[in-house]
Amino acid sequence: MATVPALLPHRRHNPLTGEWVLCSPHRATRPWQGQQEAVARDTRPAHDPNCYLCARNRRANGATNPDYRDTFVFENDFRALLDEETAGEGASTPLLSRAPVRGTCRVICFSPRHDLTLARMETAGIVRVIETWQAESAELGRRYRWVQVFENKGAVMGCSNPHPHGQVWAMDCLPTLPGAEDHQQRAYHATHGRPLLLDYVQLELERGERVVWHNDDWAVLVPYWATWPFETLLLPRFPVARLPDLGAAPRESLATALQAVLRRYDALFQTDFPYSMGWHGAPFDDQPAAPWQLHAHFYPPLLRSATVKKFMVGYELLGEAQRDITPEVAAARLREIQP
Numbered sequence: 001m002a003t004v005p006a007l008l009p010h011r012r013h014n015p016l017t018g019e020w021v022l023c024s025p026h027r028a029t030r031p032w033q034g035q036q037e038a039v040a041r042d043t044r045p046a047h048d049p050n051c052y053l054c055a056r057n058r059r060a061n062g063a064t065n066p067d068y069r070d071t072f073v074f075e076n077d078f079r080a081l082l083d084e085e086t087a088g089e090g091a092s093t094p095l096l097s098r099a100p101v102r103g104t105c106r107v108i109c110f111s112p113r114h115d116l117t118l119a120r121m122e123t124a125g126i127v128r129v130i131e132t133w134q135a136e137s138a139e140l141g142r143r144y145r146w147v148q149v150f151e152n153k154g155a156v157m158g159c160s161n162p163h164p165h166g167q168v169w170a171m172d173c174l175p176t177l178p179g180a181e182d183h184q185q186r187a188y189h190a191t192h193g194r195p196l197l198l199d200y201v202q203l204e205l206e207r208g209e210r211v212v213w214h215n216d217d218w219a220v221l222v223p224y225w226a227t228w229p230f231e232t233l234l235l236p237r238f239p240v241a242r243l244p245d246l247g248a249a250p251r252e253s254l255a256t257a258l259q260a261v262l263r264r265y266d267a268l269f270q271t272d273f274p275y276s277m278g279w280h281g282a283p284f285d286d287q288p289a290a291p292w293q294l295h296a297h298f299y300p301p302l303l304r305s306a307t308v309k310k311f312m313v314g315y316e317l318l319g320e321a322q323r324d325i326t327p328e329v330a331a332a333r334l335r336e337i338q339p
Contacts, residue, residue, distance in 0.1 A: 002252045014225035023323040044115040053163035055112040061165040071132040076105040103171030110164045117164045119262035126255035136168045138244040141284035144170035154274025189291030197293035201235040210331040217250045218257040222331040227321040230330050232298040241289035242281035263339030271306035
């Protein structure tokens with residue numbers, strides 16, 4: 001029997017990084033005999049006396065958290081980066097190169113509530129989180145070239161503490177993935193005179209097949225080149241290069257956009273949906289920011305249910321990213337959910 005054209009394997013190009021992803025939609029119909037796990041029930045209290053992120057509790061380094069009422073930011077007790085100068089070391093061979101790096105890492109508790117994820121917060125609370133993202137980005141951007149705001153949610157994504165929180169890392173160089181986005185966006189802008197992602201979000205809104213949700217300011221979509229099964233991209237519909245550039249009105253509508261995508265995730269498999277998310281914006285350097293468009297990536301690992309995850313193994317590690325469920329099918333499933 002001939003394969004339906006829509007189910008034929010093909011590759012899709014990611015213009016934001018220059019990479020490719022293999023799509024194999026015909027495989028989505030195969031039976032699953034892989035790992036199954038019990039769904040973990042969320043029974044967290046509003047305050048956990050043993051949690052080192054809750055208000056008034058002692059952290060691992062001996063410091064005591066204040067009795068905070070909104071967001072709370074502190075230097076990570078186990079930082080991956082140090083803000084002190086490090087001595088550079090010349091390479092004796094190009095095969096053994098190294099470079100010094102300077103930076104810092106901070107933790108952002110979204111609220112004092114141990115049981116309150118971003119998806120469950122009211123709009124006003126999410127706005128305060130956005131304002132904290134902005135303030136941290138602006139302050140650290142005066143000292144460092146790259147500021148990375150992100151959240152790892154769920155133990156499966158390596159989150160070591162269930163208290164809802166995110167992180168912000170800052171460093172004096174451009175990391176690999178933002179560096180690829182920087183190159184691609186500048187090349188597109190040099191040719192077309194417009195931001196790549198501003199043209200892209202307009203194209204997706206016109207076609208509609210991968211759009212999950214949108215309002216006047218923001219759009220949530222499954223990108224054409226998505227790697228993870230229910231990966232989404234959160235994009236502004238107006239030109240804006242960095243988080244600190246957002247004014248009051250787009251901040252409010254961004255909070256609504258975050259609710260739209262995160263509550264759909266939780267409703268998709270009726271579970272506290274794990275993911276890694278993060279913001280990419282123009283570096284804080286002397287290069288023109290016009291080619292850049294602010295955006296947020298959401299990378300959730302769940303594939304078929306609350307207990308079946310997508311793993312990057314085999315071909316993905318040795319060749320290139322591969323997916324079975326198409327972005328169009330994933331977008332339709334998320335779009336149809338009424339959180």
